[in-house]
Amino acid sequence: MDPVYYNDEEYQEILAYLNQLTTEAETLPYPQAKELTTSLLQYFDLVHREALARMMSLINSHYPNLKRDLESDFTIKTLLGLYDLATPEQEQNGKAKGQVGFVPVGQVGLLTPIMETVWAEAGNINKLHPKELYPKELAGENVLLCKIDQKVFALRNACLDSVLPMQFGTIEGHQLICPWHGCRYDVRSGISLDKPTQKLTTYRVAVERNGDFKVGIVKERK
Ligand code: FES
Structure with missing residues (x-):
């Protein structure tokens, strides 16, 4: 599949920059701004995580081969890895490279209070x-x-x-x-x-x- 906007290297740079921004947000000196930023990231994470999980559930049950094709694309595989939706081997690879979602996985999902x-x-x-x-x-x-x-x-x-x-x-x-x-x-x-x-x-x-x-x-x- 041809890249739509960015190639894989550029996409990795985008991820690295997002990671850097997330780290900087964690060191904001103003508690109110830090709280707001964390909540924004958590809710963005939840919005994406929920929809992606449902989409992958439908793909798994109706088009099991499609998941394999999707995961052959670096950016899609990375995104699925960020939301714990990649197959185990790919998930492991994703995490081994130090990739993170919008917020650490332990802080989202059911652990994130609504x-x-x-x-x-x-x-x-x-x-x-x-x-x-x-x-x-x-x-x-x-x-x-x-x-x-x-x-x-x-x-x-x-x-x-x-x-x-x-x-x-x-x-x-x-x-x-x-x-x-x-x-x-x-x-x-x-x-x-x-x-x-x-x-x-x-x-x-x-x-x-x-x-x-x-x-x-x-x-x-x-
Ligand atoms: S200023 Fe000490 S308890 Fe409020």
């Missing part, structure tokens, strides 16, 4: 006093609510690297000041103003016309 947002009723915005802090347990999470300039903010109610709650803290502008040792967080982003590479989990808030609001808690789907 996340969903649970919208929990959290009260009415008109009952919140500006700049006061309200602790609430929502969908199993300890959440801290506050209202600033008619907007509700929701954060994880535990200081970074600690389980100490922050409802006795204070609000200055958009800063939440922890009552224990004075750490400051921006309530809009959760970012620590003392350690800007770290942040508290923040939650989305959806307010209805009558002022009732819900907080979106992202949880692993059961």
Whole structure:
């Protein structure tokens, strides 16, 4: 089969560059960017893995010889190897060359949690006093609510690297000041103003016309 866009060497270069980009993404200094990049890679991996697995299952049952022909092409054989779909010998060869999928195999498939947002009723915005802090347990999470300039903010109610709650803290502008040792967080982003590479989990808030609001808690789907 003639190559469509790239020859085998170019394809190997593309793989090597993808590998390099994946490694660089793992060393990103910003936890939020790193988390997002990892999730993107995991979900790209899942999208491809699921469809390819179904396609190969159909090929195996209806056209068993086609798989052999497909695997005679370097790029197809490599792709199947990345998703554990190559025949054992080819799979071994693929892995021996150090090829990787979008993310290490151990981190995908059933080990990759599917996340969903649970919208929990959290009260009415008109009952919140500006700049006061309200602790609430929502969908199993300890959440801290506050209202600033008619907007509700929701954060994880535990200081970074600690389980100490922050409802006795204070609000200055958009800063939440922890009552224990004075750490400051921006309530809009959760970012620590003392350690800007770290942040508290923040939650989305959806307010209805009558002022009732819900907080979106992202949880692993059961
Ligand atoms: S526990 Fe929050 S600053 Fe120490």
